[in-house]
Amino acid sequence: MGGLFPNIKRDVVFPLIGVIVLFVAVVAGALLYQSILGGAAERLVTLMLINAILVIGMQIYVGNTGVLSFGHIGFGAIAGYTFAVFAISPAEKLKRIPDAPFGLAEVDMNPWLALVIAVVVTLGFALLVGIGLARSGAESGAVAATVITLALLFVTHEVARNWPDLTGGDRAGLSFRIGGALDTRVPVYLALFCSLLVARLYAQSRSGRLAAAAREDNLAARAMGVNPLVQQMVALLISVAVVAVGASLRVYENGSILPDNLFFDLTLVTLVMLIVGGRNSVTGALVGVVVMTAGRELARRLGQEGFEVFGIGLDGAPLDWVFRENLQTVFLGVSMLVFMIWRPSGLLDDWELDEWLYARFGKSPSVKPDPLAELADNTGPALQASGIDVVFGGFQALKGAGLTAETGEIIGIIGPNGAGKTTFVNVITGMVKPTAGSFAIGDIDLTTKPPFELARSGIARTFQNLRLFSALTVRENVEASALIAKEHRRGHAVPNVDAIIAEAGLWDHRDRRARELDYGNSRRLELARAAATAPSFLLLDEPTSGMSNSESLEMIEQVRHMAATVGAAVIVIDHDLGFITGISDRIYVFDQGQVIADGTPAEVQADERVRAAYLGSAGG
Amino acid sequence: MTELLQNLIDGLGRGSIYALLALGVAVIFGVMHLLNFAHGEMITVSGYAAYWAFQQGWSWWIVVPLILVVSVLTSLAIDQVAFRRVRGADDFTLLLTSFGVHFVVFSLFLLYVSASVKNFSRPGWVTDTYKVGSLRIEVFDTVVIGVTIITLLLVSLLLQRTMFGLALRAAAADFDTARLMGVRSDNVIRGAFGLSGLLAGIAGVFWLMRAGQTTPSAGLDPMLKGVLAALIGGLGSLRGAVLGGLALGMAEVLLRSRLPDSIAGLTEGVVFLLIALLFIFRPGGFVSVAHAERV
Amino acid sequence: MLEVAGITTKYGAISALRDTSLTVGSGEVVGLIGPNGAGKTTLLGSVAGLLKPTGGTVTFDGADVTGAAPEKLLRAGLALVPEHRRIFVDLTVEENLKIGGITASKSDRAELLEEMADLFPVLRDKWTTQAGFLSGGEAQQLAIGRALMSKPRLLMMDEPSLGLAPVLVDVVFELIESLRAAGRTLLVVEQNASRMLEVADRAYVLRSGEMVAEGTGAELLERTDLFDTFVGG
DSSP: OTTTOSOHIIIIIHHHHHHHHHHHHHHHHHHHHHHHHTTHHHHHHHHHHHHHHHHHHHHHHHHHHOOOOSOHHHHHHHHHHHHHHHHSOHHHHHHHOTTOGGGGGGOOOOHHHHHHHHHHHHHHHHHHHHHHHHHHHHHHOHHHHHHHHHHHHHHHHHHHHHOHHHHOTTTTOEEOOSSSSOOSSHHHHHHHHHHHHHHHHHHHSHHHHHHHHHHHOHHHHHHTTOOHHHHHHHHHHHHHHHHHHHHHHHHHHHTEEOGGGGSHHHHHHHHHHHHHHOTTOHHHHHHHHHHHHHHHHHHHHHHHHOEEETTEEEOSSSOOHHHHHHHHHHHHHHHHHHHHHHOTTTTTTTOOHHHHHIIIIIOOOOOOOOOOOOOSOOOOOOEEEEEEEEEETTEEEEEEEEEEEOTTOEEEEEOOTTSSHHHHHHHHTTSSOOSEEEEEETTEEOTTOOHHHHHHTTEEEOOTTOOOOTTSBHHHHHHHHHHHHHHHOTTSOOOOHHHHHHHTTOGGGTTSBGGGSOHHHHHHHHHHHHHTTOOSEEEEESTTTTOOHHHHHHHHHHHHHHHHHHTOEEEEEOSOHHHHHHHOSEEEEEETTEEEEEEOHHHHHHOHHHHHHHHOOTTO | OHHHHHHHHHHHHHHHHHHHHHHHHHHHHHHHOOOOTTTTHHHHHHHHHHHHHHHTTOOHHHHHHHHHHHHHHHHHHHHHHTGGGGTTOOHHHHHHHHHHHHHHHHHHHHHHTOSSOEEOOOOGGGGOEEEETTEEEEHHHHHHHHHHHHHHHHHHHHHHHSHHHHHHHHHHHOHHHHHHTTOOHHHHHHHHHHHHHHHHHHHHHHHHHHHOEEOTTTTHHHHHHHHHHHHHHOTTOHHHHHHHHHHHHHHHHHHHHHSOGGGGGGHHHHHHHHHHHHHHHOTTOSSOOOOOOOO | OEEEEEEEEEETTEEEEEEEEEEEOTTOEEEEEOOTTSSHHHHHHHHHTSSOOSEEEEEETTEEOTTOOHHHHHHHTEEEEOTTOOOOTTSBHHHHHHHHTTTSOHHHHHHHHHHHHHHOHHHHHTTTSBGGGSOHHHHHHHHHHHHHTTOOSEEEEEOTTTTOOHHHHHHHHHHHHHHHHTTOEEEEEESOHHHHHHHOSEEEEEETTEEEEEEEHHHHHHOTTHHHHHHOO
């Protein structure tokens, strides 16, 4: 448990309480509504609860990865058909689909076992689609992944229509009665409760936190050691499993399945619910379900009773049945557009009930931790880079650059704008592939490794232009790194999250979102987040850029102390010679993509070439 | 051999329409990073315009230009009403906005026209064929391929030789810098929507000629094909979009004629599997456009 | 000609520029120097319309143009050669220049193209080459030529010598000299401070989003504390 959830009280106990509250509120409200309106409302309530399961399932993927999916109902269709094919009695199947492949027509199975099989089969498809999704998303952006999900939706529909041997085809479909449809709502209640709990627990778990980090800034997450492809896949599988349960229950409740049942209309309904409520929040998703169900019901009644707005509309009977049916669709489409244009993050944005409860009632008054002790012994292999060339288009950004950093050292890199300093750091962190040269820690060559593996090998970095996980709090930013460190930096001193935050001077801001921080604190958070990965080498790209003199001096102390406490060597880029000489043991001077000088601060300061490279010597 | 050749010609016909659709999608994606899920709405609206025109007793000679005009106007109107308001928003918002546009158009036709299929007469020559050796070639495919080639040539001339084309390419490459050089962002985006609408209109003429009917959701299928083809070809590349369209058409025709009868209905499923495989091995599509990340 | 009065520009919660003022008179060559992260590029971006200042005003030729769109400012006569050149790498040299002259009439544009070919002989040789294949120096000349195509009355350049070999840095400064000799008004951001101060009539020094010094090029060259401003104290 401890490895999966950083803080049991916050990540398990309170989510459980929050889920119970939400569940009771929704179910009690629904039952009250039903008891007022009587039997007519019964089906509406059941469908709303089932829709809630589907929407929560979608939220797990869409909310945590930030990738828009149209395909979840497609996965639902796979689940629904699998469920139906297994759950229907052989007698019924021999009538409807006698030629079903794999001898499926003779299978006789308890519906709950069929439900399990439906989930497993759907997960198999999700695994395959998920690989393509993640790969193309990583290459062409989330937009590409979205298209694949949309295609999946259409393809499952098309296959369902054109494979009558298995699905009963377009018109007949599969219908069945297993002792009547859903007799009681108990399975629906159970499934809804479980999906809420799964969604919240996942979001709070290690995997959910890493997925959220990648959602906020994919590149920065990779630089911290997160493999976004793996985290997206985990989110997809969990979310598809929940959707598969919801879709199977829907089929069970309907007592039949047709290709159109789990297709575009349901996709629209569930997506709008998710968007309107707030895709980044489970509470929001549930609120969206309730609000949109109520709204559609209202639209349906308006359709029945007639209305007039600005002289357009209908004045009572006789109403076109088409109109009555479709006013609901118009309501959905317009809601989607209105929210996209005026409030894309939905009603609740990322507000969660249990987080609010925790902040109010759960938090024990936290004590600012004591300053961390510096590590006494601090040995390990050195980082060595040599002969690094990088060519962009026709422009050679680096020409045979290299350096050596021993553990415990602080190395400065200076040079004018465009000298290749950042490019060099990008090479060492795997973000730019060198055209020649190599780098290694000890005798392990790392030249071709992707960023997240380099981070796990102990190379962490900060970014000059600030790449924080902006919607996450300061604490969550640092925690994401610490989770990586716990898993992949065993044997290294993994510092306490609170202590690192305090060390960086962010203690009073620990529960604020990163995007609300001012410039200096944003820089300090970059440092804290990188240090929390328990690196052996900490690469800092212009940590004092834009800071005042006094802030810079403070930063020097912080960098030095932070590095000593996590036992990391520091490689720091800065244009500020004062900062660099104040902090470094040795300095490398870059110009025109080459190392033009290196040595102790005093040697470098005295070097004429350095002054020339900086101010541009008169006459060139 | 003959059968393969036959498939290729049929595939080229189908793929040409997809290529026109994909090109329209790619033009918009290039300038505003919007993958337009409302790209099929031009065909839906034109379809109803065509239906209305036939009710008036007009012939295809008038209907074809009508479709083109309606398609362009629809495209511009959608930009004006919806996309203008979310310019510069994140991908998520853009995608859902275009999806919302689809649903609003869909619902309006549903409400104020009808959910039922509206039929109109197809031109007689759509089903005519002629023989070259042992190949049986559809007149329709011949026209489609011919018109597509001419369209692609004209589009490439437009992009290479006119100031508008230059501005469009510059804006697609680097929107801010293009504006710094005096390219008017509104004009370029409107122009892109106009061009995209025209391309959808040409594809729409063929689509409607072959279908001979329209419904409120008539635009979905062409939209999906266009978007998918643009993705297969490589998002952001116009050349890729055309290649993607042709490849998608070919793949569909080849599979449909080669798969055993029992699963011929599953062609789309198999094509999707192939696409999923393509993305596993070539995630950027045919013409991969490098997305430089600024660090 | 250009008057920037007390502008503040933010990225999110972060002020990159605080209450900064600057003026450029007609025919002047004004340098803007300062260390990395000082806000020089932000200042040019705020003037050119790429960034919207949250406070202060930008006045060009007496008209308030604060927050105007870049395409409007260009038509008003204000052009920017952006940082990192930002040439259109898939377009040819000629096409890049043509885009620069998008506001001109067709015949004017042809004339201007000819003018640029004379001004930058290296570009004439690569007229139909894709700009992505140009060397750094050629690309910089193209970027400047592209901006000149709009016949700007004020030309702003952001780090024109960035990433260039020393011999090409000379070319860039010679170009600035010749533009100055031709009576052009220039506002140039440069890292290469001493070279810039030699060619500038006046210069401003920016640090941490605030102006810390201003004066003629010669005056600022005398300032011994300048090196400290650059590399920290």
